[in-house]
Amino acid sequence: MARPGAITPQEALDRVGETLGPWIEEPKLNFGAVDLVCKPENLVRVMRTLRDSEHLGCVFFTFLSGVDRSELGEGGGGLEVLIHVYSPEHAVHVTVHVPVDPAAPECPSISGIYKGALWHERETHEMFGILFPDHPHLTTLYLPEDFEGHPMLRSFKLPTRVVKAWPGAKDPEEAAAGGR
Amino acid sequence: MFDITLATWQILVIKVLVILTVVPVGALVGGYAEHKVMAHLQHRLGPMYPGGWHGWATTLADGIKFLLKEDIIPAAADRKVFSFAPAAIMVPIIMIYLVIPIDRNLVIEDLDVGLFYLLAIGSLSTIGLLMAGWSSANKYALIGALRSAAQLIAYELPIVFAAAVVAMLAGSLSLIDIVEAQNFPFAVWPPGIGLVAFLLFTVGAVAEMTRVPFDMPVAESEIITGPFTEYSGMRYIFSHMFAEMGHMVAFGGIAATLFLGGYKPIVPLRILEYIPGVFWFFGKTMFMIFLFLWIRPTFPRVREDQLQKFAWKFLIPVGLVLILATGAWVLYV
Amino acid sequence: MAMTTGPKPASRGAGAEGRLQTQEMILNVGPQHPATHGVFRLLATIDGEILINAEPVIGYMHRGYEKLVEQRDYRQITNLVSRMDWLSGINNELPLALAVEQLMEIEVPPRAQYLRVILCEMNRILNHLMFFASFGAELGAITPTFYAFREREDIQRVMEATTGGRMHFGFFRPGGLKEDVPRGFVDEALKGVRQVIERLPDYENLLVGNEIFKQRTIDVGVLDREAAYSYGVTGPIARGSGIDMDVRKDEPYLVYDQFEFDVCSAPNGDCFDRFWVLVREVGESARIVEQAIEGLPPGPIMGKVPRVVQAPAGEVYVRTENPLGELGMYLVSDGDRRPYRLKIRTPSYSNVSALSHVLANTYVSDMIAILGSFFFVLGDIDR
Numbered sequence: 001m002a003r004p005g006a007i008t009p010q011e012a013l014d015r016v017g018e019t020l021g022p023w024i025e026e027p028k029l030n031f032g033a034v035d036l037v038c039k040p041e042n043l044v045r046v047m048r049t050l051r052d053s054e055h056l057g058c059v060f061f062t063f064l065s066g067v068d069r070s071e072l073g074e075g076g077g078g079l080e081v082l083i084h085v086y087s088p089e090h091a092v093h094v095t096v097h098v099p100v101d102p103a104a105p106e107c108p109s110i111s112g113i114y115k116g117a118l119w120h121e122r123e124t125h126e127m128f129g130i131l132f133p134d135h136p137h138l139t140t141l142y143l144p145e146d147f148e149g150h151p152m153l154r155s156f157k158l159p160t161r162v163v164k165a166w167p168g169a170k171d172p173e174e175a176a177a178g179g180r
Numbered sequence: 181m182f183d184i185t186l187a188t189w190q191i192l193v194i195k196v197l198v199i200l201t202v203v204p205v206g207a208l209v210g211g212y213a214e215h216k217v218m219a220h221l222q223h224r225l226g227p228m229y230p231g232g233w234h235g236w237a238t239t240l241a242d243g244i245k246f247l248l249k250e251d252i253i254p255a256a257a258d259r260k261v262f263s264f265a266p267a268a269i270m271v272p273i274i275m276i277y278l279v280i281p282i283d284r285n286l287v288i289e290d291l292d293v294g295l296f297y298l299l300a301i302g303s304l305s306t307i308g309l310l311m312a313g314w315s316s317a318n319k320y321a322l323i324g325a326l327r328s329a330a331q332l333i334a335y336e337l338p339i340v341f342a343a344a345v346v347a348m349l350a351g352s353l354s355l356i357d358i359v360e361a362q363n364f365p366f367a368v369w370p371p372g373i374g375l376v377a378f379l380l381f382t383v384g385a386v387a388e389m390t391r392v393p394f395d396m397p398v399a400e401s402e403i404i405t406g407p408f409t410e411y412s413g414m415r416y417i418f419s420h421m422f423a424e425m426g427h428m429v430a431f432g433g434i435a436a437t438l439f440l441g442g443y444k445p446i447v448p449l450r451i452l453e454y455i456p457g458v459f460w461f462f463g464k465t466m467f468m469i470f471l472f473l474w475i476r477p478t479f480p481r482v483r484e485d486q487l488q489k490f491a492w493k494f495l496i497p498v499g500l501v502l503i504l505a506t507g508a509w510v511l512y513v
Numbered sequence: 514m515a516m517t518t519g520p521k522p523a524s525r526g527a528g529a530e531g532r533l534q535t536q537e538m539i540l541n542v543g544p545q546h547p548a549t550h551g552v553f554r555l556l557a558t559i560d561g562e563i564l565i566n567a568e569p570v571i572g573y574m575h576r577g578y579e580k581l582v583e584q585r586d587y588r589q590i591t592n593l594v595s596r597m598d599w600l601s602g603i604n605n606e607l608p609l610a611l612a613v614e615q616l617m618e619i620e621v622p623p624r625a626q627y628l629r630v631i632l633c634e635m636n637r638i639l640n641h642l643m644f645f646a647s648f649g650a651e652l653g654a655i656t657p658t659f660y661a662f663r664e665r666e667d668i669q670r671v672m673e674a675t676t677g678g679r680m681h682f683g684f685f686r687p688g689g690l691k692e693d694v695p696r697g698f699v700d701e702a703l704k705g706v707r708q709v710i711e712r713l714p715d716y717e718n719l720l721v722g723n724e725i726f727k728q729r730t731i732d733v734g735v736l737d738r739e740a741a742y743s744y745g746v747t748g749p750i751a752r753g754s755g756i757d758m759d760v761r762k763d764e765p766y767l768v769y770d771q772f773e774f775d776v777c778s779a780p781n782g783d784c785f786d787r788f789w790v791l792v793r794e795v796g797e798s799a800r801i802v803e804q805a806i807e808g809l810p811p812g813p814i815m816g817k818v819p820r821v822v823q824a825p826a827g828e829v830y831v832r833t834e835n836p837l838g839e840l841g842m843y844l845v846s847d848g849d850r851r852p853y854r855l856k857i858r859t860p861s862y863s864n865v866s867a868l869s870h871v872l873a874n875t876y877v878s879d880m881i882a883i884l885g886s887f888f889f890v891l892g893d894i895d896r
Contacts, residue, residue, distance in 0.1 A: 003763070031615060031829045060758070061745040062832075062841060063858040072847050073826075082843065082856065084830060088742070088758050095830065095843075116745035119866040127579075142572035142895065151580055158584055222659040319540050323562075323877070392653050393725055401548045401651045402881045480726045481653025483878040484562050 006091040009034070015055045016094065020046055033084075033093035040081075040107045043098055047110045050085055050094055058085040058094055061114035064121060066128035068154045070102070078102040079153075081130060083110070100130060109135040127152035195288045199277045206429035207422045210469060211239035214425070217473040246421075249413035254317055257410065261315035266411070266419035268308030273423055275301050276430040281356050283443045283457035294355040295347055298434060299340055303388070305423065306332040309397070312419060313407035324406020327484060328390060328397035334491035335387035335394070341499030342381035345373060345506045346438045359442035366441045370509050376502055378439045380495060382468075385431040386475060387491070389424060393479040396487055428472050429465065436464035535560055540877075544573050548651050548881045551891030553865075557872075557880065564880050567872040569865055574895040579857060586850040587613055587822045592683040597859060598893035599680050601640040601836045603632050603672075606685040609855075611766060612831040612844040613687035614816075616824040624812040625689040626768045631702065631805045632675065632684065633767075634798040635668050638709060640836035641749075641795045644888045648788055649720055651885035652729055660716055667705040671698065688818035699806055706799040713796050721789060730785035734871045734883035737782055744867035748838025748860050749794060750887060752778040753787035760834040772804045784886035791888065823850050835860050837888055861893035 007015070009032045016027050016034050023042040028035050038046050050058040062084040069077040081098040100107050109132040111117040121132045122141040129150035132138055140147065149156050215238055219226025231237025253262055279294040281287035291297050306328055313325020347353055349370070350361035366374070387394035390406075398406040398420075408420045436442055442464070443457025482490065543554035552573035558565045578597065582590045587609070594609055595602040607629065614621060621629075642661040649657030669679055675694050676682040684691050720726050736746065741754040751758055759776040761769040777793035779786035824846040832841040838860025845854040864887055871883055 030827075033830055035828075059739075059742040061743060061863075062839070063745070063843070063856065063863075065843070065856045065858075067845055067854050067856075069845075072845075072853060084841070084843065084858075088756070088763075091763060093830065114745070115740065115743040115870070116863055116866055119862065140572075142575040151577060156580075158580060218655075222656050223663070224659055319538060392655075395653060396878070399653060399878070399881075401653065401885075402878055404547065477654075477656040479654065480649065480720070480723060480729060481878075482725050483729055483876060485876065486728055 003089065003091060005089045009092075012056075012090065012092040012094075015092075019049055019053050019055055023049075030095070033095050035095045035097070037097045037099065040098055040100060043096070044108050044110060044113070046096065047083070047085070047113050050096075051113055055090075056087055056092060056094070057089045058087040058092060060086040060088050061116040062086050064110070064114075064117050064124060066124045066130055066152065068128065068152065071154045079105050079128060079130065081107045081124065085114070105130040107132055109133070111135055126150065129153065199274055199288060202277055203274045203426045203429070204422070207425035208239045208243065210425035210429050211242070211421065212236065213466075213469060214473055214476075215239070217470060218477050221474070221477050242421075243417060246417035247414050251413045251415060252410075254410050256317035258315035258317070261311050262410075263415070265308050265312035265315060265407075266415045266423075268311055269305045269419045269423045270308075270426070272301050272304035272308075273426040273430055277433070279355055280430075280433045280437055281359060281442055282461050284356070286443075286458065287356060290354060290356050293353045295343055295353045295358065295438075298355070299336075299343055302339075302430070302434070303332055303336050305427070308419070309407045312411070316407070316410040318410050320403040321407050321409045324397045324399075324403045324409070327403075328407065330484075331387060331390065331394065331397055331487065334488055335384045335495075337384075338380045338491065338495040338499050339384035339388065341496070341503055342377040342384065343438060345377040345502055348503070348506045348510055349373075355437055355442075359437055359444065362439075362441045362444065364448045366439060366446075370506075370513070373502060373505055373509060374439070376498065377506075378435070380499055380502065381435060381439065382471065383495060385435065386472060387487075389427045389431060389472070391424070391428075391472065392476045393482050394487055395481055396484050399481055428469055432465040432468035432472070433461070435468045436461060440464040440467075537565060542567075542880070543570075548884055549891075550647065550889070553889075553891055553894070555868075555872075555880070555884070557877075559877060562877050564872060564875050564877055566874075567869055567880065569868050571865070571891075571894050574891050576892075576896065578896045579855060582852055582855045584851065587687055587824070587852070590852070590855070591685060592681065594857070595681045595683050596892060597857070597896055598640075598835065598837065598840075598861065598890045600643050600890050601636050602678070602680055603636045603676070603682045603684060604640075604833065604835045605840065606682070607633060607767075608831045608833045608840055608842040609844075610685045610687050611833065612829050612842050613822065613824050615829050615831060616827050616844065616846055617687065617818075617822070619688045619816045619818055621689055621816045622813045623768070623810045624693075625814045625816070627805050627809045628690055628694060628814065629685065630767050630769065630772075631802050631809070632672070632682075634801045634805070635672060635702065635706070636682075637798045637836040638706070638795050638802075639665055639668055639672070641791050641798070642709075644791055645716065645720075645788075645795070648791075648885040648888075651881050652726065654720065654723075654726070657716065657720060660712075660719065664709050664712060667708060668702075671701045671705055674698070674701070686815070686818075687822050689813075689815035693814050699809065702802065703806055706802045710796060710799045710803075713792070713799075717792055721785075721792065727785065729878075729882055730788060730886070731783055732781070733784045733879050734875065734886060735782045736867060736871050740867060740870055741782070744870065745863035746838070746867050747863065748835065748888070749791045750787050750864050751838065752776065753790045753886075754782035755780040758839075760832050760839055764832075766831075766833060768805075769801075771808070772801045774798075774801050784882050787886045787888070821850060823848060824852070832858075837861055837890065837893065838864055857896060859893045859896060861889035861891075862896070865889050865894050 009029050013029055013034050023046050025037045050056055064083045067080050067082050079100050079102045083096040085094050098107055107130055109121055121135050124130050125138055126140045126143050215226045227235035227238040229235055230241045253259055278288050279291050279297055309328045310325045313321040350358040390397045443461045445452035445460055537558050537560050540557045540559050542557055543549045544552040554570040555567050557567040591606050594605045597605050642665050646658040646661035673679050676684040736754050738754050741751045741756055757776050757778040762776050774797045777790045779789055826846055826848040828845050830843045832839050841858035843856035844852055847853040
């Protein structure tokens with residue numbers, strides 16, 4: 001049961017191409033969703049257009065997260081911010097990939113456009129170490145404040161697979177034995 | 181002279197013993213009734229095991245459990261006030277029973293100003309709640325204590341108005357005189373006035389007992405248990421469980437005395453006169469307790485501001501009009 | 514917990530206007546608090562009975578599922594994601610199965626699809642009844658709890674007989690189901706949902722018809738439409754704000770397009786509307802179960818799935834209508850037995866992030882009503 005304003009994925013792809021043309025790269029369809037790549041400097045403009053354009057009207061914020069593609073093999077790439085928005089009126093899904101520099105990952109905050117991004121960006125910040133400079137309150141969300149490392153990066157191995165000294169060890173023997 | 185002194189002394193001991201038994205026993209029975217009445221209203225069985233027959237010893241077992249628990253006093257609490265608060269809550273409730281006539285000749289002290297005493301003592305335990313809330317060094321307790329103080333001020337007035345109506349009709353403040361002045365249709369007489377006064381009193385009583393729907397001071401889903409948040413063990417059961425049940429039994433007794441004709445039979449039949457007044461009194465008290473228990477599973481809780489508005493903008497004006505109407509009735513009918 | 518933060522000396526209100534000088538107080542609601550359904554903390558600044566603002570603090574239950582799933586193969590993940598929203602376990606397993614099936618292009622036999630619908634909807638009834646109970650309890654009404662649990666038990670027993678679990682089912686596999694339903698399933702399930710349909714009016718009257726309940730909830734905690742979109746709020750909460758979004762209708766997955774049901778929505782966005790939508794959805798779910806059972810086809814319950822489930826390289830975003838809102842999984846696969854990256858977009862997470870927007874300038878008592886009407890599960894927020 002489609003909504004009256006619903007459009008086909010192909011139409012959606014065309015509309016995205018028309019409205020966002022110069023600011024995005026490689027728009028394509030992926031399982032009915034419009035996939036596009038966008039540089040960090042264009043992100044705010046792209047997202048605002050996606051939300052405000054009448055043709056697209058992607059007012060619904062689905063999620064924002066990160067993907068560390070460094071171990072994905074050929075054509076993998078590096079670290080990227082992944083944003084998904086949806087247009088309830090036209091039934092359009094848009095996935096925005098924002099590749100960021102793995103050495104100094106930084107991405108503009110879209111929390112001014114989608115308020116829901118406030119928490120998602122905090123999570124992405126602590127999990128991937130991506131900085132959102134204009135986020136109003138970029139503190140940890142899940143992790144303790146003194147947590148070291150960014151757990152969702154591929155380089156971060158799960159502690160269950162790495163023997164780690166137990167911090168509470170009092171006995172020298174126990175500490176030496178890995179504290180298990 | 182000697183044996184008269186001894187008799188007075190003996191009587192005093194008996195009186196003290198009686199009220200010291202009535203309250204805990206009443207609270208235990210009330211607690212059990214609460215378990216069971218609520219359970220059956222919600223199509224479940226309630227406690228079935230303690231004591232064997234339908235879990236009759238549940239509240240007893242609960243009480244013993246609580247007595248054996250550790251008495252924790254928070255480090256930041258004001259120790260003296262904190263330890264004394266349960267007594268300040270409990271003693272006034274016990275003292276209510278002093279003046280309630282259980283039968284024509286079975287009253288511990290028939291004060292001339294019995295009604296006045298009742299109203300004065302009945303609201304005293306709020307001071308204990310304030311003490312508990314303030315000394316606990318806990319914000320939930322503080323909010324709860326302030327809420328209960330505000331609630332007392334708001335809901336004491338409807339109770340006083342309702343009681344004033346009764347006093348005006350009976351022309352006395354002595355509770356025995358009040359009971360004697362009441363006749364058959366009891367609460368329904370005089371038309372309109374009696375029933376409204378009874379309802380006013382019941383609503384006020386539920387609020388004074390801080391029970392649903394007026395249980396903002398102890399709203400367990402918001403402020404844990406209000407003033408009693410930090411209490412444990414014996415102090416908790418005395419300040420909260422026992423006090424609530426004791427209060428309920430006391431208010432049941434007061435309502436039975438003031439509105440339902442106390443120890444008089446419900447219908448003026450000669451044959452019913454042979455049944456002792458104790459039976460009628462406790463029967464009516466139980467009816468009132470059942471009413472209080474019935475209210476609890478039926479309603480959600482009203483919000484603090486709605487609670488205050490309901491008292492000040494509805495109950496109190498109704499009470500004032502009621503007093504005018506009673507005055508007119510006494511003068512002209 | 515209330516004393517962990519001292520009173521803040523900041524004062525509010527100018528004495529010059531003759532107003533009483535009052536101090537703001539920081540109240541730590543939670544992490545252990547009866548109204549927070551788990552370890553959820555609300556940092557509330559209050560002035561007497563008025564809540565000036567509130568900041569939700571989460572993460573007390575973070576289990577790092579998104580990292581964990583990268584170490585497990587798809588069969589193991591089924592049981593992991595089942596534990597996210599523990600009130601709707603089987604619904605959590607669905608998007609994972611769908612995502613893998615889409616990447617692997619597995620055709621799921623109709624019987625499995627129908628059974629999935631039936632189980633999901635029964636789980637939705639369980640979940641909604643639980644929130645029906647807890648919302649009442651938060652407003653001080655204790656009876657709904659017992660009413661709802663009586664109904665839940667019948668359906669719960671059917672689920673248990675089918676899957677072996679009461680909360681964590683682990684029943685969906687990529688390609689179909691773990692096993693077929695036991696004998697007598699159809700009758701028992703029908704009996705359970707028919708009972709719900711029959712008794713639902715009673716439940717509605719008990720709370721929705723109550724004057725005190727209306728006063729406590731109408732115009733309390735209004736979440737406007739724009740904010741709901743912007744925060745990504747979904748499920749009964751969004752539909753209570755006049756958004757008629759429902760993945761089951763908008764982009765039917767499984768066989769939802771073959772059933773007749775309504776998307777309930779209410780325009781005002783207050784606690785009452787959210788609750789009303791929730792109660793209504795119980796009835797709609799029961800309707801779907803009835804229809805699905807009537808049309809339940811015979812046949813296999815597992816599609817053609819290779820022995821080792823290896824999703825080919827690719828990316829897919831699958832979303833389903835969880836009882837609490839849109840549950841989405843963004844699966845990035847590199848062709849391994851394990852997902853390369855699985856982003857789980859849980860409904861409660863987005864819904865609760867809108868809380869501070871709604872909570873500002875309400876009463877302390879309203880805070881509880883609003884928290885209760887935001888129907889969240891801690892495991893679903895923290896993952």
